[in-house]
Amino acid sequence: MSTLINMLRAGNLPGRIAGIAATESMVADDLCERITAGTMVAPAGNSGRRVRGVAIGSGVRTKVNANIGASSELNSEPEELAKLDAAVRAGADTVMDLSSGGDTGSLRRALISACDLPFGTVPIYEAASLARQRSGSVVAMTRDDLLGAVEQHAADGVDFMTIHAGLTLSALDHLQSQGRLMDVVSRGGAFMIAWMIHHERENPFYEDFDLLLDIMARWDVTISLGDGLRPGCLADASDRAQFEELVTLGRLAAAANEAGVQAMIEGPGHMPLSDIEANVKMAKKLTGGAPFYVLGPLVTDIAPGYDHITAAIGGAIAGAAGADYLCYVTPAEHLGLPTAAEVHSGVIASRIAAHAADIAKGSHTAMDWDIRMAGARKSLDWEEQIALAIDPQAARSIYGSRHSESVAGCSMCGELCAMKIVSDHLGLKAGEISGC
Ligand code: SF4
Incomplete structure (x- = not known):
């Protein structure tokens, strides 16, 4: 029967597999090998419903x-x-x-x-x-x-x-x-x-x-x-x-x-x-x-x-x-x-x-997310921190509800923001630092 495994075994590559490979930064052949070997699945029935490609x-x-x-x-x-x-x-x-x-x-x-x-x-x-x-x-x-x-x-x-x-x-x-x-x-x-x-x-x-x-x-x-x-x-x-x-x-x-x-x-x-x-x-x-x-x-x-x-x-x-x-x-x-x-x-x-x-x-992709967040924190870029947060709405709600425009840091340390003090003493303004 024409299941995904059987199609891959016959050398046919459905479009959604190429899509998953791109999303996961993998070579499609590698994905196919894993699915046919049974170490990966990409669930999608053949009832005709459009399903987002997800590999597990x-x-x-x-x-x-x-x-x-x-x-x-x-x-x-x-x-x-x-x-x-x-x-x-x-x-x-x-x-x-x-x-x-x-x-x-x-x-x-x-x-x-x-x-x-x-x-x-x-x-x-x-x-x-x-x-x-x-x-x-x-x-x-x-x-x-x-x-x-x-x-x-x-x-x-x-x-x-x-x-x-x-x-x-x-x-x-x-x-x-x-x-x-x-x-x-x-x-x-x-x-x-x-x-x-x-x-x-x-x-x-x-x-x-x-x-x-x-x-x-x-x-x-x-x-x-x-x-x-x-x-x-x-x-x-x-x-x-x-x-x-x-x-x-x-x-x-x-x-x-x-x-x-x-x-x-x-x-x-x-x-x-x-x-x-x-x-x-x-x-x-x-x-x-x-x-x-x-x-x-x-x-x-x-x-x-x-x-x-x-x-x-x-x-x-x-x-x-x-x-x-x-x-x-x-x-x-x-x-x-x-x-x-x-x-x-x-x-x-x-x-x-x-x-x-x-x-x-x-995973380098996963680690890169954290590195970008650390850079945004170091440079006190609050919009970037919120955009990178796993739950941006929760991050914006907490930051926005208790932030004062007069200080660069947040309300936890206020004027005594460690990021700002160290950056000032290293000769750089907080906003000039990119990445870390
Ligand atoms: S005020 Fe304190 S907690 Fe807030 S950003 Fe600066 S160092 Fe971090």
């Missing part, structure tokens, strides 16, 4: 995803469209709709038609929600409900989907035998485990992985192999169940690549800061270098209201260790659905983490 994987800028979507408690299409707008304006690279309540199909189509970023979903949420509405329980989902949801999302224009195919009976056995403080915190993982225990059967996404790949290949949808057993608290991190699932995800990623389907791997979760580097390196090793997509990781469990910060700390360390894609976390994590303002805060926090990681990875 080794050798390119660390990317940031923003999750939006309604629940059974809060479902407002205008609010979700406002969150989409906030995510795009704040600089998210991709958006995922995690809706599990209300009219999920109608909302998904409205969001997709308003979005030109790669768009992701988790089809099991809709299958479970519909089964609950129909029969009173998520375990009433059928194999056809699951595969049907995947097909419907692909036809609606979804570019990548989280599929919890590595959560097998064997991994479940590890989970039950070792015991965990918080058991399972992944929503999709919880639905699947409930189904497997109730029906005493293997995960249909695992058992029918070939059928799933047929659908993904037909629509050229990228599979994001979900970690249903990701640790949900520090005490549960890096246990047998997590790694059993990861080994399976590595095998499934290889099978997807063989079938011409782009694949990435999802990772933790909550994790002590000291475990992160080893986890990322092990995930890369066990999955053949597939793009690694982490949720956070959150480095402590004790900061509800500030989990965009706990996740950004973990995200920076994970990115520096080789993670390619950071799923943002908002201040509302663990407390409720985020508002549009919280979506903005989450994207900015995650972009800071991704940028810090890119500098650690040796």
Whole structure:
């Protein structure tokens, strides 16, 4: 089937790959090699929707995803469209709709038609929600409900989907035998485990992985192999169940690549800061270098209201260790659905983490941004500093609200501005210094 991988293997180069290569300052051939080898993905389904070219994987800028979507408690299409707008304006690279309540199909189509970023979903949420509405329980989902949801999302224009195919009976056995403080915190993982225990059967996404790949290949949808057993608290991190699932995800990623389907791997979760580097390196090793997509990781469990910060700390360390894609976390994590303002805060926090990681990875483009900011600071060029800020609106708001025109510096040191004093004594006026 004419998936991106198969086109590249046949020597055809779609225009969007050349566009991505230019954006990432890479040679297009290098990009093609990485995509065909499975160490990079460029999600874009073939439903006909125009999608911005975004590459995720080794050798390119660390990317940031923003999750939006309604629940059974809060479902407002205008609010979700406002969150989409906030995510795009704040600089998210991709958006995922995690809706599990209300009219999920109608909302998904409205969001997709308003979005030109790669768009992701988790089809099991809709299958479970519909089964609950129909029969009173998520375990009433059928194999056809699951595969049907995947097909419907692909036809609606979804570019990548989280599929919890590595959560097998064997991994479940590890989970039950070792015991965990918080058991399972992944929503999709919880639905699947409930189904497997109730029906005493293997995960249909695992058992029918070939059928799933047929659908993904037909629509050229990228599979994001979900970690249903990701640790949900520090005490549960890096246990047998997590790694059993990861080994399976590595095998499934290889099978997807063989079938011409782009694949990435999802990772933790909550994790002590000291475990992160080893986890990322092990995930890369066990999955053949597939793009690694982490949720956070959150480095402590004790900061509800500030989990965009706990996740950004973990995200920076994970990115520096080789993670390619950071799923943002908002201040509302663990407390409720985020508002549009919280979506903005989450994207900015995650972009800071991704940028810090890119500098650690040796990106000259990333480092050049910091050098330009340092030059603007040294020369007290406030307009340039604001223009270079990752959140210019926030920078202008703080500077503008407390700045006095009579001093060159800001209100922190006022007349005793260190930049100005040192520049004056070095024989240069602050405004004459360019760069540093
Ligand atoms: S006043 Fe102080 S904080 Fe502000 S620019 Fe000058 S040295 Fe920096």
